[in-house]
Amino acid sequence: MRDLTKAMENLKRHESGWQQQAMLSFAEFLQEVIAQPTRIIRNVYQVYADMISAFVSAGEDEYSDDPESINYLSYNCNKLFVEDSDHPFFADRLFANRLIRHVEALSVGAQQNKIYIFEGPHGSGKSTFLNNLLRKFEEYANTPEGKRYEVVWRLKRDDLVGGVHSLSSLTEKLAWVLEQQDKKEKTLEEKDECRDQTGLADYFEVPCPSHDHPLLIIPKDVRRQFFDDLFENDNFKWRLYTEKKYDWIFEESSCTICTSIFQNLLKKYQDPLKVMEFVFARPYSVDRRLGQGVSVFNPGDEPLRQNIIHNEVIQRSLDHLFCSSRPASYLYSRYAKTNNGIYALMDIKSHNTERLMELHNIISDGVHKVEDIEERVNSLFFALMNPEDRKVLSDLQAFSDRIEYINIPYVLDLKTEVEIYREIFGRHINESFLPRVLHNFARVIIATRLRTKSDAMLEWISKPEKYELYCDNHLQLLKMEIFTGYIPPWLDEEDVAAFTAKRRLNIIAESEKDGWKGLSGRDSIKMFNEFYAIYARDDKLIDMSMLGKYFRKYCKDDRDILPQGFLDSLQRMYDYTVLQEVKESLYYYNEEQISRDIQNYMFAVNFEVGTTEACQFTNEKIEISEAFFQRIESRLLVDQKDAPAFRNNVQKAYTTNALTQEMLRDSLAITETSLYTHLYEKYVHNLKEKVLEPFLKNENFRRAVKDYNEEAFKTYDKKIQDDVDFLMHNLHKKHGYSRQGAKEICIYVIDNNLARAFAGR
Numbered sequence: 068m069r070d071l072t073k074a075m076e077n078l079k080r081h082e083s084g085w086q087q088q089a090m091l092s093f094a095e096f097l098q099e100v101i102a103q104p105t106r107i108i109r110n111v112y113q114v115y116a117d118m119i120s121a122f123v124s125a126g127e128d129e130y131s132d133d134p135e136s137i138n139y140l141s142y143n144c145n146k147l148f149v150e151d152s153d154h155p156f157f158a159d160r161l162f163a164n165r166l167i168r169h170v171e172a173l174s175v176g177a178q179q180n181k182i183y184i185f186e187g188p189h190g191s192g193k194s195t196f197l198n199n200l201l202r203k204f205e206e207y208a209n210t211p212e213g214k215r216y217e218v219v220w221r222l223k224r225d226d227l228v229g230g231v232h233s234l235s236s237l238t239e240k241l242a243w244v245l246e247q248q249d250k251k252e253k254t255l256e257e258k259d260e261c262r263d264q265t266g267l268a269d270y271f272e273v274p275c276p277s278h279d280h281p282l283l284i285i286p287k288d289v290r291r292q293f294f295d296d297l298f299e300n301d302n303f304k305w306r307l308y309t310e311k312k313y314d315w316i317f318e319e320s321s322c323t324i325c326t327s328i329f330q331n332l333l334k335k336y337q338d339p340l341k342v343m344e345f346v347f348a349r350p351y352s353v354d355r356r357l358g359q360g361v362s363v364f365n366p367g368d369e370p371l372r373q374n375i376i377h378n379e380v381i382q383r384s385l386d387h388l389f390c391s392s393r394p395a396s397y398l399y400s401r402y403a404k405t406n407n408g409i410y411a412l413m414d415i416k417s418h419n420t421e422r423l424m425e426l427h428n429i430i431s432d433g434v435h436k437v438e439d440i441e442e443r444v445n446s447l448f449f450a451l452m453n454p455e456d457r458k459v460l461s462d463l464q465a466f467s468d469r470i471e472y473i474n475i476p477y478v479l480d481l482k483t484e485v486e487i488y489r490e491i492f493g494r495h496i497n498e499s500f501l502p503r504v505l506h507n508f509a510r511v512i513i514a515t516r517l518r519t520k521s522d523a524m525l526e527w528i529s530k531p532e533k534y535e536l537y538c539d540n541h542l543q544l545l546k547m548e549i550f551t552g553y554i555p556p557w558l559d560e561e562d563v564a565a566f567t568a569k570r571r572l573n574i575i576a577e578s579e580k581d582g583w584k585g586l587s588g589r590d591s592i593k594m595f596n597e598f599y600a601i602y603a604r605d606d607k608l609i610d611m612s613m614l615g616k617y618f619r620k621y622c623k624d625d626r627d628i629l630p631q632g633f634l635d636s637l638q639r640m641y642d643y644t645v646l647q648e649v650k651e652s653l654y655y656y657n658e659e660q661i662s663r664d665i666q667n668y669m670f671a672v673n674f675e676v677g678t679t680e681a682c683q684f685t686n687e688k689i690e691i692s693e694a695f696f697q698r699i700e701s702r703l704l705v706d707q708k709d710a711p712a713f714r715n716n717v718q719k720a721y722t723t724n725a726l727t728q729e730m731l732r733d734s735l736a737i738t739e740t741s742l743y744t745h746l747y748e749k750y751v752h753n754l755k756e757k758v759l760e761p762f763l764k765n766e767n768f769r770r771a772v773k774d775y776n777e778e779a780f781k782t783y784d785k786k787i788q789d790d791v792d793f794l795m796h797n798l799h800k801k802h803g804y805s806r807q808g809a810k811e812i813c814i815y816v817i818d819n820n821l822a823r824a825f826a827g828r
């Protein structure tokens with residue numbers, strides 16, 4: 068026979084979690100309360116809120132110094148919904164803000180005992196959202212950070228209240244005596260094992276089926292004073308007595324079962340302190356599969372035949388213990404199992420409709436009857452709903468203040484939409500696209516989900532035509548930018564100024580009506596898959612023409628899917644944007660380089676052409692040649708025939724004013740002198756104006772771009788090679804183009820003559 072010792076040893080290393088944790092006496096529990104009051108004194112709403120803030124990082128505001136900011140923040144919900152999840156859920160920025168507002172309202176204790184219905188169209192990921200949320204809640208509630216305690220009564224048999232004398236009839240007495248004998252024999256056989264579970268030990272345990280917080284055992288009339296003496300006069304105590312979220316600890320009572328046990332014991336001992344010796348605290352362990360702390364019902368789950376739960380063993384022990392005139396009935400409903408926890412309904416259909424109705428009645432009354440006993444229900448109630456199922460709720464209209472809807476429509480934030488493709492198809496998909504094209508795919512998908520007309524947008528920008536070069540005339544493209552938290556640079560100054568907090572709130576509020584139609588999350592993944600399969604190739608990046616072709620074909624089959632002209636507008640916005648990128652990459656945007664050029668020039672005008680000097684300001688060694696002067700003068704827009712006079716003037720201004728007065732007398736740096744400032748501004752201004760000239764006028768430059776990366780490129784003169792290299796390098800570094808992509812985009816700009824199309828913009 069094989070020796071199993073070693074294999075079995077492994078079991079010792081199994082971490083069994085809470086079971087191993089010692090049960091705390093009430094006194095020990097109070098020490099915990101004093102040590103960590105904010106952690107131990109929490110109801111389910113507070114733990115839920117703490118869980119969210121543990122997994123969602125603080126929101127970020129990209130325009131933090133914008134006085135009109137409305138706190139529409141970027142929250143990273145990945146830890147909550149994506150990481151370690153087999154089925155990730157992607158919260159877009161709009162939904163994340165909605166979720167955080169809901170949690171904030173809950174955590175301050177403003178709105179409790181409500182049913183939160185997450186409503187969204189088919190394929191919006193509602194059930195994935197709820198499953199992930201509950202999974203994280205379960206995970207968090209079972210960690211030290213999310214731990215709470217619940218009441219367990221540990222009642223002594225030998226110290227029975229009444230004992231055999233309290234039993235009224237002879238048969239009861241006889242049964243009791245027999246059981247005592249039976250118990251003694253078994254105890255001898257089994258020694259200490261199984262004592263608590265079988266109730267054969269000196270004591271037996273009665274867990275509170277409603278998961279009562281142990282502090283609720285303290286009678287309400289003395290609770291205030293109790294806490295006053297328990298805590299020092301510190302910040303926590305002040306919060307406990309003033310913050311609404313702590314109201315429950317003063318106002319709630321323990322459940323009927325705990326109350327009757329307490330009263331029975333009190334009757335026996337006439338001493339509340341003695342009674343508290345029977346109160347123990349153990350961690351509230353949350354287990355969705357057992358329905359403890361979290362219960363989820365699917366529409367198809369049959370209603371239970373037995374909705375009332377007993378425990379014969381505990382009941383018998385209690386009956387023996389307490390006199391029958393005041394029985395403690397160990398009876399509870401299944402709502403008790405999620406008391407102080409989460410009760411969730413997946414979809415309001417079939418049996419879940421009945422459950423919702425019942426739940427609603429319970430919440431409205433606050434209590435319900437379990438046989439003769441009143442049971443309080445205090446849980447976090449969630450439900451999911453499709454819009455077409457709203458009709459079943461018409462009966463509930465009268466009580467609608469008990470129901471709060473949180474919309475969970477299709478993704479409307481293009482960053483999130485793109486993130487979904489990356490997550491599902493892999494990050495490498497980026498490499499198949501020219502920059503921006505992937506995001507434009509997402510823009511088309513989102514456009515199908517938006518309502519065409521937006522009053523909030525038109526109230527802000529009444530004449531959308533003025534942006535026809537960058538945006539569609541329903542301003543959907545602009546709205547999408549705002550949903551992602553971005554204010555595009557092509558907006559007029561006056562429109563940016565008119566983008567007030569009130570208008571922002573209106574636009575965000577209006578988003579609640581978007582995302583209920585169009586392509587669902589599932590549809591968009593299917594389409595992306597198809598699109599990618601057709602166009603992704605090794606030798607050619609996916610560009611806008613492919614995107615246009617694909618969606619135009621799609622629109623032929625479904626004419627109403629996109630507003631007319633949307634794809635053209637998207638193309639124009641793209642053209643404008645890539646032109647800006649090319650412009651910026653051509654332009655010697657590097658401020659430091661401009662600054663060095665100007666300083667070198669101011670220094671060099673003091674020397675003869677043909678000499679080499681080290682500039683005393685930049686320490687650069689300068690070959691002072693005609694070419695050196697011309698390079699800078701051309702950017703200062705100085706005509707060659709005026710150059711000598713210009714150089715002369717700069718030299719004079721330098722010696723008489725900049726050097727002698729500002730620098731030597733007033734100790735200014737060269738970059739603070741008025742001559743420097745003047746030259747700098749002129750340089751930058753002209754650079755921006757003239758930057759597209761090679762694209763407009765210089766045929767050689769255009770051909771060199773097309774020959775870039777080819778053998779023929781080396782035949783161009785050095786200046787053109789340098790400029791093209793510089794352009795490509797900047798496109799790569801600043802705008803994320805690959806070598807091939809940078810070339811493709813330049814050819815695109817040339818072939819479509821974008822420089823002329825957007826001249827002066």
Ligand SMILES: [Zn+2]
Nearest residue numbers: 275279322325
């Ligand atoms: Zn209880």
